[in-house]
Amino acid sequence: MWEYTEKVKEHYKNPKNVGTIENPDAVGEVGSMACGDALKIYLKIDKNGIITDAKFQTFGCGSAVASASALTEMIIGKSVKEAENLTNQDIADFLGGLPEQKMHCSVMGKEALEAALSSFKGEPTEKKIKGRIVCGCFGVTEDKIREVVKHNTLNTVEEITNYTKAGGGCGKCKGDLQKILSEEVAKRSNGKKEKPLTKTQQILKVNSILENYVAAELRKDGGDIELVDIEDNKIYVNLQGSCKNCPSSNLTLKNFVENVLREHISEDVEVIEA
Amino acid sequence: MSEKIVYLDNNATTKTCQEAIDNMIPFFAEQYGNPSSMHDFGGEVAQYLKKARKQVAELIGAADPNEVIFTSCGTESSNMAIRGLTDPHKKHIITTKVEHPCVLNVTKHLEKNHGYEVTYLGVNAEGELDLEEFKDSIRDDTALIAIMWANNETGVIFPVEKMAEIAKEKNPKVLFFVDAVQAAGKIPVDVKNTKIDMLGISGHKIHAPKGVGAIYIRKGTLITPFMLGGHQERGKRGGTENVSGIVALGEAAEQALNYLDDEATRVKAMRDKLEKGILSKLFNARVNGSRLHRVPNTTNISFEYIEGELILLHLSDLGICASSGSACTSGNLEPSHVLRAMGVPFTAVHGSIRFSLSRYTSNEEIDYVLKQLPDVIHKLNAISPFQKELKELKEIKESAKALKCALGDKRCCEQ
CATH class of the missing domain: 3.90.1010.10 (Sufe protein. Chain: A)
Incomplete structure (x- = not known):
């Protein structure tokens, strides 16, 4: 009932x-x-x-x-x-x-x-059929699914079925629905990130990431790190203390510092020693 | 909701009969002992289980009460029969497209996860099987045949006794399981005179309470227990017995046996009256399933071009309980797999309503439905966007009636 x-x-x-x-x-x-x-x-x-x-x-x-x-x-x-x-x-x-x-x-x-x-x-x-039919059982098109996902902020395949019926028959299209959903969800979260940060906000953000995720680790080995400048996707830093003369300092920079910053900011970040 | 309830959904569940209730009550607070206990207080309870086993054995015609194993429901009985298969070299199962989900979802599971091959036999427009096709589908490596005795949606009866004969003749080692949930208590069942190996029943479909069922397992049939645990039910089904439920099932089985004649006569007459009345009053009504081979309490009627859930909601407001094969009433979005397998057109499948009666149904209730239903259908016909189609259907039905009349069939002129 x-x-x-x-x-x-x-x-x-x-x-x-x-x-x-x-x-x-x-x-x-x-x-x-x-x-x-x-x-x-x-x-x-x-x-x-x-x-x-x-x-x-x-x-x-x-x-x-x-x-x-x-x-x-x-x-x-x-x-x-x-x-x-x-x-x-x-x-x-x-x-x-x-x-x-x-x-x-x-x-x-x-x-x-x-x-x-x-x-x-x-x-x-x-009847205009816009886009390919994703769900053959109920004749639901990709365009309709994307539109409904977008307008109703849907987050699961089950919700797509509740709203459009797609996937409610044989269920073969559930893989496709998941793919469409993931794409739409990604678009949604990208949309949120679009507001560009000011230079000061950028510096604050990078500094806090370095402080919280990087410096503490380096300090364990007697080293430290300092933010020097930011230019587009290039982040200039100075390695300090024992890191300064460490033969593997370049590895530390690329494998550790760069990875952490990429994870928190964006995949195209490049870390350069100033 | 209306104060008066006309309950015509007895294939979904039934009212527990007073005899069953009276008999089960003492086992809650008075004789609450465990029948497996060594002390007399518990041990004495075992004799009531024995009585219930005998009562159920009589309802289904088991030669020995020990062939009856109590379970929690019809679904468990089906699971036990199908998942209990033991021969790792036999990986073929035969069933039908119109089985209850408690069979279909188990065979699908074995197909997907355990390397079984499953043959799903189709049905004709009347919901009947082709016995030649059935015979041809039996192979040397067929482990199990699982066929329902009566269909829960249409009431159509499969000739399982004959099918078991055919099966054993072609492959004596094959196991034959019958889901008799909708047959027991409605038509005579006598397993000892058949070649059926296993047969499942459910308590709450025969006026016992929910939560109890049984499976008949012919002596000498090898199956692995499904519910592993203690030694209860001679090791075939672990778990402390649902004593009160089992006692109630026994009593309900005895009553059901007593009422078999009533079912075949009075209940059938009421069902027929309801069906004929609806067909004569409503041009867009049609019966789904064979009217010849059917349990006496069920009729499945489609109202073309209108939707089943909407009909049910309106009937519910009048206190009338029925069910529908419409997509909207199920959790999923597909309409009844049974009606689809019969090739019932979409115009009718979404508007299908199942009325299922019981010995508690009265003639007055049938009259009430026949009085109320036409108004509901007329109201809903008016909402349908398929006005042109409805008009055409009406004309066809009317001219067919006129033709019959002209040919001297008096029945049509009486209405």
Whole structure:
């Protein structure tokens, strides 16, 4: 038994805006019988770009009906532009949340809306298949998976299945899903690192790494290290104490100091003796 | 949830019968001794296990009660039979595509991790096996054949007695296991007059409580114990006996045997009434599975172009409990493997509803369902995006009915 919120129950028991619109200004259709859910929405849009009416028909479970019903409630009275910004999470939030395994119902609502709005804007209405199909069982494309992973900040293959159904059939594509996921997660964390550090921040960061991970080790052998300068990816240091005259000081620099800095900063760091 | 509960999900689990409850209670706080103990307080409990063993043996027609081993559930019984294989040179298993997961997931495990080759026999549109194909699939290195007696989703009965004959004729050393979880208590089972070697049953499907089951292992059948531990169940299944559960299972088995006739007559009549009523009232209803070879309590009906979970949720609000083969009701996203194996089209598989009755079902309850269900289906038909398809289906059904009528089949004009 699923744990549906009262709001979800209210919407599947007595769905709002069921039916069709005669001479609609936009129609969006997603899903198929084979996949177990399908949704068709009809919109009436006035000359100011305001959605004045929305109706739907769906083949799906309780949460699919509730998501579609919620969607129509949410977009009536909104402008096309506002509707375009609606996310699947907004639909889920409107319903007080959906069970994780049913998140794909909110994604289907978002997709039907997208399809309807592109038809309104005169974009080709036939189903566009963007990108290669990753999940053959449910016909889910790479583009869709990447988009959903990105927008919902997903972190596991299981979540991808809950949101898109991909991987929920034979499971053969799970390796592919993991690969896509890893790529998207990497992009996400790279995105965070993009803010460039100021020169002072760079010096502070490198100094603290040297102090915490390098100097203590060198001091055990009576040596020490000092940061001299930073120039792009080049870090200039001075080895001191017993390190200064040690015949293997170059090895220490390259094998130890450089490795530590690469690990904490970036793979292309180069350590040079000043 | 509605106050009135109409429970038509007896293939999922059943109400524990009062006789079983009454008999099991003393073993919690009064006769709580361990039947393996040396003192009389515990030792006396053993006689109740003996009685229960005899009661279960009678239900399934075992020649000797010692051929009955108590387990924790039907799933354990299946695991025990399949994982207990001993001959390292025989690595072929035959089963069907429509088995319960407690068989399918075990054979898949052996296939993946233990070098077994498994033949999965398909079924026809009625959910029936091809016996010629079955015969051809038996090899010299076939270690085990695992076939269910009755299907949990459709109720379709496989001719396991005949299949065991065929199997032993072709390969006398092959082991024949039957998952009889959905057959015991619904149709006569008499293992002693068959060539079946092992047979599993579950307590909670025959009005015993959850957490107890049994497996019949014919004398002389060699299998390695699955649950290793003490000497209980003559070394075939370790672990202190679930005394209260076993006593309840024994009592429930005795009751089930007494009610077999009722099942074949009154329960069957109610099932047929429900099925006929639904088919006559709803044009997009169709029965899944053979109506000829079926346990008397089950009907699996698809409502085309609407989705099963949605039907169940609406029925649940009316207090009606059933289940569905729809993808949405399971944890995974695939619809029923049984209906897919039968080639039931997607238009129908997602909208399949299983009604399973029991001796506690009443005629009034069937009338209530027949009164309420059409409104639910009409309401949900209206939500479906497949309006054109529904309209076409309605026209086809109506013209077929008119044709029958014209040909003088009175039954159709009565409705």
